[in-house]
Amino acid sequence: VARRRGGAIFAIWDRPPGRRPVVTRDRLVREALGLLDEVGFDGLTMRRLAERLGVQAASLYNHVADKLELLALLADAICAEVPDPDGRRPWRAQLEAVAREYRRALLAHRDAARVLGATPPVGPNRLRLIERTLSALRAAGFDDAVVADAANLVNTFVTGFALDETQWRAGVGDDQDRSDAFARWFASLPADRYPTIAAVAERLLDADMDRRFELGLGALLDGLERHRQARRLE
Amino acid sequence: VARRRGGAIFAIWDRPPGRRPVVTRDRLVREALGLLDEVGFDGLTMRRLAERLGVQAASLYNHVADKLELLALLADAICAEVPDPDGRRPWRAQLEAVAREYRRALLAHRDAARVLGATPPVGPNRLRLIERTLSALRAAGFDDAVVADAANLVNTFVTGFALDETQWRAGVGDDQDRSDAFARWFASLPADRYPTIAAVAERLLDADMDRRFELGLGALLDGLERHRQARRLE
């Protein structure tokens, strides 16, 4: 019989004697993602995650080597939400699709871009994304060196953009007061020292981020197109 | 007479009675930058910085509100190393100059890109950089909305690129063993699941980062040029 505290009445609250582990890797990642969404990157601690799982912090180390591995699992779970592009479409449409879906996945979870940035590209879903991006470029006839550069540039662009977008910007649900205070401060910079900032301050603060993203992505892909050279037929 | 311990012989080691503060804001930032270069972003703690300054950790809060402000000062000190572009040159040359010098400054200090990313754009040098970038674009006849987008995109590109460049890449003096282990692991991914990664692995790991940077920067500026519309003459 399982050990009980408080008497037999409360037996139904005891953990089932089925003896299966209380934390699985799946549950670990699921709860970590939920915790991230609630408290953000800086609030995500091993101790809080353990508490959420109903376990002591030390127990987590039965399932994960250290916090970096936990973050890598999180990063991969976030990338799992990015669908594969349709390999039959033109390379540009494929890269646009991956970039847009990737950004959407990063915006879907609080501080997701920071998790990705803190973590090396390991894990099946991240690798799948890299693989699909590379293969779309390669099939389009880019040189291998340019394939590597282009895939990396697009990836860097999306994560960098999402990071910037979520870090010091109002309205992401983060800290509204702090964001507002920053916006007020920024909008009231002295026009004699920073005339152009003062002139376009509202454009900087109230930007349409979808439009800006498309501008950057389009520009980047335009520029990459110029470096494509058709493969000789065989 | 100043209080002494250990006897009069050691009096010369006592702090001079000149009474001037042992830590100034200048010295604080200078030593913080040195500490950052030695131990990196994660090793930069208030306590270690205090020790380096020969003072208790609590004393730092006489000069700085919190760690975020310290990081912002650091970010501004790093940006101080970026020279102004020549306002008489064409907009593209100015943006190229700023981008290249900015990247150089970020690579000149360990984890500099992380410091910039952790910190809002405050501080005279960062603002000066933003101002110069905006004014170069504005003088070139870009729409105000595009001016804001373009300046932000170039800034995001450089910081994102430098972050990616220093974070998980070999040879930055960071942790050579860990980098090597990652490179070996990455190069030996199963070719049946990740055929394109396997095919171009060495291109991904041994990339010429200067070349990649220029490719991305050139592509971005090409794309921005397309969105320029000449101002009507007056």
Next chain:
DNA sequence: ACCTGAACACCGTTCAAGT
């Protein structure tokens, strides 16, 4: 005004011990 001592409320991680 600036620094110290001491404390508070946390961290990630290890390790012997239990079952």
Next chain:
DNA sequence: ACCTGAACACCGTTCAAGT
């Protein structure tokens, strides 16, 4: 195999007290 208790070596920050 998996979890607990307890500890270790840290964090950022506050605050009364000293000069």
